[in-house]
Each structure stands twice: as C-alpha cells, then as structure tokens.
Amino acid sequence: MASIIGAMLVPSGLAYLLFALGLLAALKQRWRKLSWALLAVSGAITMVFSTGSVATALLSPLEYEYPAIHETRPHQGIKHIVVLTGYAADDPDMPLTGRMNWASAYRVMMALQLQHRGCNACDVIVSGEPTAAKIMGESLIALGLPKERLILETDSLTTADSAQNLQSMLREPFFLITSAGHLRRSLAVLHKQGLHPVPVPTDYQGPKDWRDADEHPSPQSLMTSDLAVHEYVGMLWYRLKGAI
Known part of the structure; x- marks a missing residue:
C-alpha cells in the first residue's frame, strides 16, 4: 500500500x-x-x-551534498564496501551485466573502482532485494572481484531494512555506495542504527547548477x-x- x-x-x-x-x-x-x-x-x-x-x-x-570519492587513501583502515541494490532482472536470455538497470550498474562500477584504487583488500557487501543482490554480486565477480571478497545480504526490501540488517555486520567505518540522490536518506537510516558510513556517490542524473540543465x-x-x-x-x- x-x-x-x-x-x-x-x-x-x-x-x-x-x-x-x-x-x-x-x-x-x-x-x-x-x-x-x-x-x-x-x-x-x-x-x-x-x-x-x-x-x-x-x-x-x-546529488551534490556529499563530495565524490576519487581515491581511498584518505580513508585508510576501511575494510568493507557496502553497495545498496537498485533493480535487476533474473533473465537468462540477457547478458549478465545487461540484467542490471543503470543505477545498479553504476553502483557495481563504483565498487570496482574503489577496489582498484587502494581498497583491493576490502570485502564488498551487496545489500538489498534478493534478485538484484544476486545479479549485482555475480556481475562483480564476472568483472574481476575475487569471489571470497563478496558478501550478499539479501533480506532487505527497503533502505531501512538494509540499515537494520547491516547493524549486526559492521562496527567500524565502511564505504557506502548508492546513487547520489539516494545518499541523504541512506545515511540517515544508517546513522540511526549507530553505523559509520563514508558516503560514495555515483549515478548522477544532472548537473550541479540548474541553469546548466536542458530547458x-x-x-x-x-x-x-x-x-x-x-x-x-x-x-x-x-x-x-x-x-x-
């Protein structure tokens, strides 16, 4: 409802x-x-x-409330990357990476970028709706993430669910990857659970200044x-x- x-x-x-x-x-x-x-x-x-x-x-x-993360060096010691799910279709007639929508694909790419820029020892936790988490996890592995670095949290249907389920898994700071416009709400529910996410925005939909947008x-x-x-x-x- x-x-x-x-x-x-x-x-x-x-x-x-x-x-x-x-x-x-x-x-x-x-x-x-x-x-x-x-x-x-x-x-x-x-x-x-x-x-x-x-x-x-x-x-x-x-979207522009939190700065983009270009490298992980200023955040030494972080051992986990959390990726919130977007949408994905479990359709074997599609190529694996083509089963994700644009939001999920951007989040997967951002996780791999962090892995390649100093966080190669980080575990990647994909949290959210079961089908999307499964497809995003398989895509991460197909694109080079070591299988032992992947953790799927598939019991969350909402952002609030993810916050509750991650609360028992994470005590130290971690990278949080989601669409830039979704970060404020995501951070708020995670902070409510006493977690310490470092925001990593991706999947921008437009320019920073409305005057630069197409009329x-x-x-x-x-x-x-x-x-x-x-x-x-x-x-x-x-x-x-x-x-x-």
Whole structure:
C-alpha cells in the first residue's frame, strides 16, 4: 500500500491520476468543467516537472551534498564496501551485466573502482532485494572481484531494512555506495542504527547548477523529478516512522 501511495505522490504518478480522473469526469455532462480543470492541471504538472531546470533544482541538492570519492587513501583502515541494490532482472536470455538497470550498474562500477584504487583488500557487501543482490554480486565477480571478497545480504526490501540488517555486520567505518540522490536518506537510516558510513556517490542524473540543465521538456527530466520527489517523500515517511 505504501508503495502505491508513494507512486501517486511523484509528479508523473500525480499527473496520471489527475488525467484518469479528468477522463472519468468527462463522462458526465455536469462534470465537464471539472474534467477540463483536471486535465489542464495534469498537463501543467507534466510540463513543469519535465523541464530540465526544475528537475535539476529538485535533485541537485541531494546529488551534490556529499563530495565524490576519487581515491581511498584518505580513508585508510576501511575494510568493507557496502553497495545498496537498485533493480535487476533474473533473465537468462540477457547478458549478465545487461540484467542490471543503470543505477545498479553504476553502483557495481563504483565498487570496482574503489577496489582498484587502494581498497583491493576490502570485502564488498551487496545489500538489498534478493534478485538484484544476486545479479549485482555475480556481475562483480564476472568483472574481476575475487569471489571470497563478496558478501550478499539479501533480506532487505527497503533502505531501512538494509540499515537494520547491516547493524549486526559492521562496527567500524565502511564505504557506502548508492546513487547520489539516494545518499541523504541512506545515511540517515544508517546513522540511526549507530553505523559509520563514508558516503560514495555515483549515478548522477544532472548537473550541479540548474541553469546548466536542458530547458526542453523530456521524459528523462520527468523521471529525474520523480526520483527527487520520491526521496523527499521517503525521508518524510521514514521520519514519521522513526527510522531516521
């Protein structure tokens, strides 16, 4: 239920809902004015949140809150890399690395980059949804991670679940890899569990300055707006639940 409500609160979900209500209202003569109003608001939401500058203004404060990690030398002593899962499909007709979506692929690449830049003795813990964790783990091994360095934590369906399950596994600081826009919420739930993550952002969706974004409406920008609103709503929900 929470996921359905969340899907309706992001710009595209809200626009689709208003559009559907507008079509239903058009079936009744006395509701025609309401129908036009609903359809107009749906179109306005789609247009505004599909604009690159709006999408960037929403997501950029989350994506660029923490600096990128280019090398591990300033963090000597860290022995674990935690990679939160994105999405993956367990479809044998696809090539292994092609089963991951872009978010999962960027996170896998970032883990390997840390491994190759001074953290080659680090264990890599992939935490999250079972299918995605399995595919991401197999991809890491296929791309060069030693099998003995991989640990799968597959009992977490949400970021809050990952924080709870990692709490018993990690006592010392560790690298946390996830999409840049997802870091604020991830760090908050991990800190709530008394953990000490070092943020490693990846999978950026846009420039830092909204004035550098493309002004033309596009599906990509609407998706970026959805990601940003999803994070803000998620943080509010976690705060209400006491998870952060």
